[in-house]
Amino acid sequence: MPASAEAGGIGLYVHWPFCRSKCPYCDFNSHVRDAIDQRRWRAALLKDLDAAARGHEGRRLDSIFFGGGTPSLMDAETVAALLARARALFAFAPDIEITLEANPNSAEAAAFEAYARAGVNRLSLGVQALDDAALVQLGRAHGASEARAALGLARSLFPRFSFDLIYARPGQDPAAWRTELSEALALAGDHLSAYALTFEPGTPFHARLKRGEIRPPDEDTQAAMFEATREIAAAHGFAAYEVSNHARRGGESRHNLVYWRYADYLGIGPGAHGRERGRDGAIAAIRRARSPEAWLDQVEGAGSGEEAREALDRREAATEMLMMGLRLSEGVARDRFAARIGAPLEDFVDPDAARDLSGRGLLTYQDDRIAATAAGRAVLDRLLAKLLV
Template identity: 50%
Template structure:
């Protein structure tokens, strides 16, 4: 089975108030030290994970577009030497649409990046200011144009369902975004995550999040507009033209093996879960002492693997095939799924059952977390 590689770059110019990712602001970053550490961590993974060719690489963060293109090139050259590349490998790098980072797009493309995911987040200046972004709407539009000139494939992220947003406002913004002509869009409802500045702001009464009902209406509107535009949802928050889905993210959702290196990176390989040290300084120390950044690794039980596969796979519009899961994990369908609850939610048209394939309907997607808790069989994780 071809593998995927995730590389986490933990640094940002500024911590966004809604972000709970493993990102850090540092005045100075020793690029030579980070080059050596990431290369060593990668070599450690390659020794364990074997030599199957890579079909995708994803630079996430943090803000990977702050990485020097020469560092990106060095990491890609090492990955190709260690694993080999599939002929159609997808190499994605997350980027912020600032003019400083967009200036590196040409060199990043020459280094081997062929897909960029732009954190546009909004096309409205007042919303960008609320979200704590460092770029403006015009800068975002210019960055999209620059990205399209340099990369084979471009994705943009937008955040909606923020306080006071109306259906008309979101419709107009989404149609402006579609007019940019990208082949992939990730559309996320604003979520107030614990331990973020927004969580503190809400607790102090600085603003009130949009209620669930209007947020749900905006979700339904999003599906309608994107379907009409030919970019249907292939995952709860991700939309693409047919054939332009993110191959790397599909690796996660289809529960295929991937290696993760860099601070806080997670991996799944051969039934083993890996997690790297999160704090950048701790990660560097760990690599210096042990030639890898792993903080924790453990073998997952078959039940845990099956449960994770269900939880990930049901996020996809394609759903999961229970007969394939039964063959993969050796667990009977009756032990994978609560049949009574499945029947109930199927009657409510929140799920569909076509033979052995289960899919969550568009009506069920906004209720996904609750549905998963209902239909995944009790005790599966300990099976």
């Protein structure tokens, strides 16, 4: 996997909070608005970027990720302006990864070429399903044929592209998922994300679940789908380098590796989060105002969307690093952990529990690193509950 996140580089996340409609399963910070003043939002994002960059000027920037919401509703001019400002503030890595999330409907696909000209070199498409009935069920605004066309366009315009799929949908069985996934992998670039459908409180899907109107596959069926995902992806040359993410060699998402390896990253835009290590070695958790209107007012009035900055103690930081790092097949290197946290791994991990989990085939506990096995990553929450002290 790319090692850049281990060598002092940072990532930048840009949040665009707007969507044309809200999907019934989505609990992200996304909002539907009748009109968006693109110039006003461009100016505010540039100002928030200037604020976030203070103290980091000149650092190597390994990745930029435009997420949302639906960033493919941003003017390409806004993307270009943010990339130009970032280039002036930071030292772009020679192989910097610049990703933009996009919907695969034909209206938004028309802007793909403009994003490529602006400097985006990796597209992440929210395909979610390759079946029209499933897309209607998920509340998506595109059809399966549009998704296939968008994937072909992405292949022609961008050096790299990825797309997301959702499985364990109501009414879906393992055989249907195997067929859909195999077709998807035949269309894939160098990366695929596959997520089990979740029913988050506050979403329409959760309300329907509570009313008994929809029912997801049972736990055993979901486990079978998870295992099938890993098996079929591997057969197509896509290794499961993280719980839900699969890539060809070298195709891993560098931006997400910044998160999972617990490196520094800056976040701008409504609700964006960041992690920064200060000169004293302490790691700070930074949060920007969540509401689009509150964030906009704050940036225009105070020059920054930052709402809170909290210094994490060593235990909090260690817990975060292990929770993120054990999602990766590579796990957490002991030397990187000690350098980042300022204390050895054993200060935060129960060695007896680690040896027990290792004996059960859920964990590898070695001299140089700790890593969850494929079986361990399938039950990661339970593994962490036993492992952490």
